[in-house]
Amino acid sequence: QATFNVVDHRILCHIHFRFRDGSRLRRAYTYDWRFWSLPELKEVMLEAGFRKVETHLHGWDKTGGSDGVFRVRTRSDNAESWLAYVVGIR
Known part of the structure; x- marks a missing residue:
């Protein structure tokens, strides 16, 4: 979870991956939505x-x-x- 606005319930999340070889993929997916x-x-x-x-x-x-x-x-x-x-x- 990157940010969460308590007033309007908008949330920004990023999904990262870490691989067996030690490499990483940051912010592979980003979700920006209203949390109901x-x-x-x-x-x-x-x-x-x-x-x-x-x-x-x-x-x-x-x-x-x-x-x-x-x-x-x-x-x-x-x-x-x-x-x-x-x-x-x-």
Whole structure:
């Protein structure tokens, strides 16, 4: 993450690669977009006609890594990283 604007939620990210031979490719990809919050996504999906919207988040294993199991959540503490699926049901 290069920059994040807390006012308008614009985020600028770069993806870099490091190769086995020690060489690197900086800024191979650059993404500049608006980061939508989970509640905002739910709101616009309901406005678009979905009758129900669920948020699925992965759990954590004993070492602090993802357990790979996605469960419907209505609450979750913030973490350094997380992955969510927002599912619209017609």
